Amino acid sequence: MSAPELEIEGLSVSFGQGTQRIQAVQEASFVVERGASYGIIGESGSGKSTILRAVAGLNEDYSGSVRIDGQEAPRPRDKRFYKRVQMVFQDPYGSLHPRRMIRATLLEPLRIFGFDNADRRIRQVLEDVGLATHFAYRYPHQLSGGQRQRVAIARALLLEPEILLLDEPTSALDVSVQAGVLNLLDALRRDRCLTYVLVSHDLRVVAHMCSRVAVMTQGRIVEELSADALREQRSHDDYTRQLIAASRGRTPLDAVNGEGAARSDPRKDAVHAK
Amino acid sequence: MTEPMLDVRNLTVAYPSHQGYTEALRRVSFRLGRGKLGIVGESGSGKSTAGRAIMRLLPPKARITADRMQFGEIDLLTASEKRMRSIRGGQIAMILQDPRYALNPLKTVLSQIIEACRIHKVGTRAEARDRAMAMLEDVHIRDPRRVAGLYPHELSGGMGQRVMIAMMLVPSPRLVIADEPTSALDVTVRGQILDILDERVEAQGAGLIFISHDLPLVGAYCDDVLVMYGGQIMERLAARDLGAAQHPYTVALNDSLPPLDRRVAVLQVPEYDSAWLQEDQP
Numbered sequence: 001m002s003a004p005e006l007e008i009e010g011l012s013v014s015f016g017q018g019t020q021r022i023q024a025v026q027e028a029s030f031v032v033e034r035g036a037s038y039g040i041i042g043e044s045g046s047g048k049s050t051i052l053r054a055v056a057g058l059n060e061d062y063s064g065s066v067r068i069d070g071q072e073a074p075r076p077r078d079k080r081f082y083k084r085v086q087m088v089f090q091d092p093y094g095s096l097h098p099r100r101m102i103r104a105t106l107l108e109p110l111r112i113f114g115f116d117n118a119d120r121r122i123r124q125v126l127e128d129v130g131l132a133t134h135f136a137y138r139y140p141h142q143l144s145g146g147q148r149q150r151v152a153i154a155r156a157l158l159l160e161p162e163i164l165l166l167d168e169p170t171s172a173l174d175v176s177v178q179a180g181v182l183n184l185l186d187a188l189r190r191d192r193c194l195t196y197v198l199v200s201h202d203l204r205v206v207a208h209m210c211s212r213v214a215v216m217t218q219g220r221i222v223e224e225l226s227a228d229a230l231r232e233q234r235s236h237d238d239y240t241r242q243l244i245a246a247s248r249g250r251t252p253l254d255a256v257n258g259e260g261a262a263r264s265d266p267r268k269d270a271v272h273a274k
Numbered sequence: 275m276t277e278p279m280l281d282v283r284n285l286t287v288a289y290p291s292h293q294g295y296t297e298a299l300r301r302v303s304f305r306l307g308r309g310k311l312g313i314v315g316e317s318g319s320g321k322s323t324a325g326r327a328i329m330r331l332l333p334p335k336a337r338i339t340a341d342r343m344q345f346g347e348i349d350l351l352t353a354s355e356k357r358m359r360s361i362r363g364g365q366i367a368m369i370l371q372d373p374r375y376a377l378n379p380l381k382t383v384l385s386q387i388i389e390a391c392r393i394h395k396v397g398t399r400a401e402a403r404d405r406a407m408a409m410l411e412d413v414h415i416r417d418p419r420r421v422a423g424l425y426p427h428e429l430s431g432g433m434g435q436r437v438m439i440a441m442m443l444v445p446s447p448r449l450v451i452a453d454e455p456t457s458a459l460d461v462t463v464r465g466q467i468l469d470i471l472d473e474r475v476e477a478q479g480a481g482l483i484f485i486s487h488d489l490p491l492v493g494a495y496c497d498d499v500l501v502m503y504g505g506q507i508m509e510r511l512a513a514r515d516l517g518a519a520q521h522p523y524t525v526a527l528n529d530s531l532p533p534l535d536r537r538v539a540v541l542q543v544p545e546y547d548s549a550w551l552q553e554d555q556p
Contacts, residue, residue, distance in 0.1 A: 043460035044431070145317075174316040174487065179530035179541035186540075201460065208532035208541070231535060246461040248534055 005195045006032040006055075006163060011064035013050050024050045026219045027064070032212075034162075037189060037196040039210030039227075041203060041243070046216040048199045052165050055197070056087045068163070083113060086156035090168035092148030096140040102151055103136035109158050125154045129184060146177035153184065157192075164189075166198040170205060182209060203247040207231055215240045278305040279481045280328070280449060283342040287320075287327050287505075290335055298323050298336075299505045300552075306449070310475075310482045312496035312513060314489050316527075320505035321485045325451045328483075329366055330358050346448065364394040367442035369471070371454040373434030377426040377441075383410070384422035387441045394445035409440040412477075413470050432463035436470060443474050450475055453485045468495055489516065489527055501527075504551045523550055 013025040025047040032038040040048045054062040057077030066073045073081055089095040097105055103122060110118045123133045129150040140148055149169060156164055169185065170178040186209065189196055200206050206213050207230050214221045215237065223237040235241050285302045288295035299320045304311065313321045326332050328343070328350065343350040348361065362368075370376040378386055384406055391402035410418035413436040426434060435455060442450065452471065456464040472495070475482045486492050492499055493516035501508045501524045509521040519525055526544035 043462060175489070176316060176527060176530045176544040179532075180543045182532065183541050183543065203461070204532040204534055207534060208538070227537070231537070242462060246465055 004031045005034040005036075005069060006038075006197065007065075007067040007070070008051070008055065009065045009067070011051060011054060011062055011066065013047070013054050013059065013062045023219050025054070025062075028214075028216075028221050029064075030214055030221065030224065032163075032195055032197060034195055035189070035193045036212070037198060037210045039206035039213040040197065040199045040216060040221075041201065041206045041213055042216030043201060043243075045218075047219040048201075048216050049167055051216075052087070052167050052197065052199050056085065056165050057081065058087075079113065082161075083159055084161050085163045085165065086159060086161040087165040087167065088149075088152050088156050088169050091172050092145055092152050093140075093172065095152050096148055098140055100139070101136070102138055102140070102143075105151070106136070106155055106158060109155065113159055115158075121158060125158050128157065128188070129154045130180075144177075145173050146181060149173060149181055150184065153181075153188075157188065160192075161194070163195045163197070166196055168200055169198070171200065171202065178205070185209065203230070203244065215243065278307050279346060280304075280306040281342055281344045282328070283340060285324070285327060285338070285340040285343060287323055287332060288337045288339075290337075295337060297505055299327065302502075302505075302507055304500055304507070304510065306481050306483065308479065308481055309497040310472075310484060310495065312492035312499040313483060313485045313502060314487065314492045314499060314527075315502035316487060319502040321487075321502050322453055323505075324502070325368070325453050325483060325485050328451065329362055329368060331362070331368075360394070363390065363442070363447070364445050365447050366449045366451065367445070367447035369435075369438055369442050369450065369452040369455045372458040373429070373431065373438045374426065374458075376438060377434060379426050381425070382422065383424055383426070383429070383437050387437070387444055390441045390444050396445060405444055406440070409444045410437070412474060413437075413440045414466075415440075431459050432467060435459060435467050439467070439471055439474060443478060443480075446478055447480055449481045449483070451483045451485070454487070455484075456491070457486070457488070464491075489524075489531070493517070503546075506551055508550060521550075522547065 009029045011025055011028040012023070014021055014023045016022055028051055030038065040051060042048045053059045055066050057073070057075070060075045068084065106122045106125070107118055110121060115121060122136055126133055126135055131147060131150055135143070135147070143151065166185070170181050173181060182205065188194060198206065198209055207227050210227055212224060212226055213230055215223045217239050223235060223240045225235060229235065230244070233244050235244065283303045285299060286297060287299035288297045302324055313324060315321045323332065327338055330350065332338065340351055345366065353361065387406035387409060388402045391397070391405055396402050396405055407418055407422065410422060415421050415433070415436055421433065429437060455471065456467050459467060484492060484496055493513045496513045498510060499513050499516060500510050501521065503523050508523045509519065511519060517528070519528065526542065529542035530544050532541060
């Protein structure tokens with residue numbers, strides 16, 4: 001058994017100085033095995049995306065260690081790092097250059113990394129993410145949200161990375177479109193033995209996509225548990241239980257239909273407990 | 275139930291396009307009593323257009339036609355713009371998705387709520403002030419005095435949405451249209467906000483139209499649900515029956531959601547059937 005693919009140890013990130021200082025992430029540590037999918041769930045401001053940005057090197061001002069195959073990731077991140085680690089961003093409306101054809105967007109990483117057969121690779125990767133090859137000659141505004149996110153995934157896949165950092169990859173999409181994108185990500189991981197770190201606020205998405213899940217609040221990882229434990233609500237942490245209850249609270253589709261009694265209890269408590 | 279509060283029949287909204295008019299909403303009919311009506315659908319399904327058409331808030335180039343759009347004794351189709359101005363906010367209130375954009379960034383919480391009172395003639399300035407403070411308490415803000423003096427950027431998302439609910443409900447509207455009121459909020463805050471909205475709407479005896487893309491949420495919160503797709507109503511059903519919905523579109527939407535209680539290998543991706551959309555024959 002080799003070293004785990006990605007190891008985060010004692011990662012801390014803070015913003016601002018003096019009294020304005022905000023500790024966005026405090027001593028976060030986790031390990032992701034090769035080919036696994038690791039989820040980070042939390043509410044807005046919990047620090048989950050901040051972790052991802054620190055790992056990706058978009059914010060180099062962190063303390064602690066980020067190791068890949070046992071080796072500390074360099075600061076600033078070098079080309080070798082980005083050859084192995086790529087990121088997919090939340091908003092496909094903001095992450096693609098609006099004035100560039102999809103082909104130009106996809107060509108850029110290939111040029112930077114000196115790949116050959118650019119056109120063949122672009123055709124192949126578009127096919128892999130379920131888009132017809134003529135999409136290469138479109139502009140982002142001609143694409144739907146789901147198609148754009150597929151292009152963003154294609155861009156990340158072009159360099160044949162081993163690790164994908166996924167920051168809320170489907171939260172800008174409709175559930176029907178989300179289903180397709182999640183299926184695609186799942187299949188790609190299995191086919192290419194990719195390793196995922198997926199950040200989301202949606203318990204359903206994380207439980208579906210990941211085998212292990214870290215729960216974050218106020219900059220700390222309060223609990224790490226398996227997806228099965230998450231589904232079966234076997235949690236030892238108050239915050240996690242609260243999060244699960246809130247996510248399930250209004251889901252009569254999953255629970256028994258027509259159980260009106262169970263419907264309002266958790267939220268009523270939430271208001272009056274204050 | 276007696277006379278419905280809102281009666282909409284064959285509401286159609288069309289926008290000019292290259293080939294004549296494109297219909298964003300096609301022959302939508304529904305009635306609303308005192309209950310909570312949910313409208314669900316994906317983006318582009320026409321759910322927000324329906325809400326805005328009722329308030330006549332669509333851009334001028336939109337062509338709105340209907341056989342009937344009756345709100346109590348008011349005919350919304352023929353009401354003058356002047357009349358509409360007093361109806362909007364006064365009798366029909368709208369709560370929008372993101373309080374960060376919907377509140378005036380340059381005014382304090384209190385002055386915005388007082389403004390809402392004054393426009394809809396709730397009384398003198400002093401009375402409006404009292405009403406505003408009472409309303410802030412009614413939406414369960416712990417320290418209304420402090421919050422009243424804050425600006426929108428100083429509020430959290432949940433707090434902002436409470437302020438918005440307070441502001442919209444202070445003129446005692448008869449109908450509240452909530453367009454994705456909790457989509458910008460965290461799950462743990464969502465329940466509280468819906469509770470508060472529920473409590474207020476109930477206390478004032480108003481009707482509620484709840485527009486959302488979130489099927490389970492609407493199912494748990496509303497009495498009745500309209501499922502929309504492609505500008506048309508696919509089906510109307512009691513919220514508790516959502517899990518046992520018959521229409522293939524509703525079923526497909528349900529199935530595309532990753533389940534929380536079990537592991538599935540592959541999620542169902544909905545396939546659309548053009549036969550769901552009726553062409554010219556109603």
